[in-house]
Amino acid sequence: GGPKNLVMTHGCKGSVLKAEEIHENDPRQRLVILGSGWGAVSVINQLDHKKFHVTVVSPTNYFLFTPLLPSATVGTLELRSLIEPVRRLLAKLGGYYLEARAEDVDFENQLVEVSGVNKSEGRKFYGMSDYFPYDKLVIAVGSESMTHGVEGMEYCNFLKSITDARDIRRKVMENFEKASLPTTTDEERRQLLSFVICGGGPTGVEFAAELYDFLNEDLVGYFPAIPPEEVQVHIIQSAGHILNTYDLKISEMTEAKFKRDNINVITGARVGKVNPTSVIYKDKATGKEVEIPFGVCLWSTGVGMTPLVKTLVAKLPTSQSNKHAIETDAYMRVLGTPKETVYAIGDCATIPQPQFVGKVMEYIKEHDTNNDGTLSYEEFKSLANKIVAKHSILKVFLAHIDEVFEKYDMDHNGKLDFDEIQAFLRDAEKSCTALPATAQVANQQGTFVGKRINTIYDLTSAEEIEKLPPFKYTHLGSLAYIGGNDAVLDMGRGMVYSGLGSEYMWRSVYFTEQVSMRTRLLLLLDWSKRAVFGRDISK
Ligand code: FAD
Ligand code: MG
Ligand code: MG
Ligand code: MG
Ligand code: MG
Secondary structure: OOOOOEEEEEOOOEEEEEHHHHOOOOOOOOEEEEEOOOOHHHHHHHOOOOEEEEEEEEOOOOOOOOHHHHHHOOOOHHHHEEEEEEHHHOOOOOEEEEEEEEEEEOOOEEEEEEEEEEOOOOOOOOOOEEEEEOOOEEOOOOOOOOOOOOOHHHOOOOOOOOOHHHHHHOOOOHHHHHOOOOOOHHHHHHOOOOEEEOOHHHHHHHHHHHHHHHHHHHHHOOOOOHHHHEEEEEEEEEOOOOOOOOOOHHHHHHHHHHOOEHHHHHEEEEEEEEEEEEEEEEOOOOOEEEEEEEEEEEEEEEOOOHHHHHHHHHHHHOOOOOOOOEEEEEEEEEEEOOOOEEEEOOHHHOOOOOOOEEEEHHHHHHHOOOOEEEHHHHHHHHHHHHHHHHHHHHHHHOOOOOHHHHHHHHOOOOOOEEEHHHHHHHHHHHHHHHOOOOOOHHHHHHHHHHHHHHHHHHOOHHHHHOOOOOOOOOOOOOOEEEEEEEEEEEOOOOOEEEEOOOHHHHHHHHHHHHHHHHHHHHHHHHHHHHHOOOOOOOO
């Protein structure tokens, strides 16, 4: 049998159906969604079951509520409260779920190649093949932790999945127990109780905050043998500030709070190597190497492409030049695929900004105060903030302004001429995505695609489809929990909020964003349980 023969999908309620049977007696389109995260679920929530025969392909059979994942690492929340079974979400659509990983897509024949997570003895899913047909495909496979080629990742913990959170939690509790043993030496204890966080983004910061809360609220009472001052939390960040994609005021506020809390924030430093029980980082200003022992090392230094996305980007036409994501047009349609058949959303997708380099160059030329076609370091520095205000994606790059200047001043004359600036902008454009990798973006893009394909189903002429509006992102603010019942909120355009009441806001935002009543209730129970009984400190 060819790839299109004997295609079956497993029904939500345990039935097994042949996709071709469905297709013959079924006017609906076969919609295949890859992934079961923020983007995928936002599409599902918009779909009309009368129009689509939906199949979700994902190795994880649940949706994970990532913003609260750091809370699960020290037992503030139960892991179970953060997940929602995909089958439950699909039931109202009469949709199907296939526990498998997408390996490749044949865009020409409209087939997805899948491989089972638990496949045994080389058996194929569908008779002779592992190909799965679609009429429309939504790629929402998210991203992976970036390692930057650093050695020793096997000694690090990550925080992306429920298994990751479980591993961290077990290790944290194990270390506290080991540190409490009478046989443990002082040196071992200090190593066990040292927490190193590589990466000062929201995930790293929130993990530090949760650890801090745990140490303050539960440690003293439960682990009397451990002197609180022996517990150390270090954050190693390569840029000049932590939370460097947020407003500068937020970064500074968070750094000040962490200082008061004795959380050691090391900025301008790059981790070069991870050993079994220590990290080695280099201070970028002095070039000095420093070693910090650790009991737990969390690696969260940004996200990159999953294997599937690498495969797809490599086979799509050369218009795909981004290093981090699949490029789409303003309607989330993957560039280089037949119109309205393949969409990509969320962390794995980006919309290239037309004439981005040209626009920034124009702006820079206008601001070359002495009109000599170059920017001195001072000129470049004073312009950087204004550029970032207009093009926030450049913030991450211009946080390393000294490095940028040195690297792109290729003729080493202490000035950046326009060609050199252009080279910088081209590289920056390729190595970042236009919108941040957040749940907020994935959710809005998923909702957009869901609504769009629902609408298109009813339209008959190409003109009508052309008239539909493109995707537009609305920034609802960035939020990070920084411990001690404080959260910081960046509303964009320099609006910042923190302190009293932000704890309530922090919780209520996530509360209303939750996907089901069941999960909401579980979270409520967890929070009340903790308020009354403290955290669960078992492993
Ligand atoms: P994901 O939600 O990651 O979903 C990807 C899905 O694809 C998963 O189900 C995965 O199993 C599946 N998959 C992977 N490979 C394949 C394959 N080959 N075939 C099929 N399926 C596959 N964002 C915010 O806005 N606010 C926050 O406070 C916040 N906090 C965060 C805290 C943590 C600890 C983390 C890790 C992330 C946080 N984020 C936050 C970011 C947010 O979670 C992501 O941006 C969001 O999940 C992206 O959605 P997505 O659908 O693109 O990917
Ligand atoms: Mg998804
Ligand atoms: Mg994206
Ligand atoms: Mg000049
Ligand atoms: Mg120069």
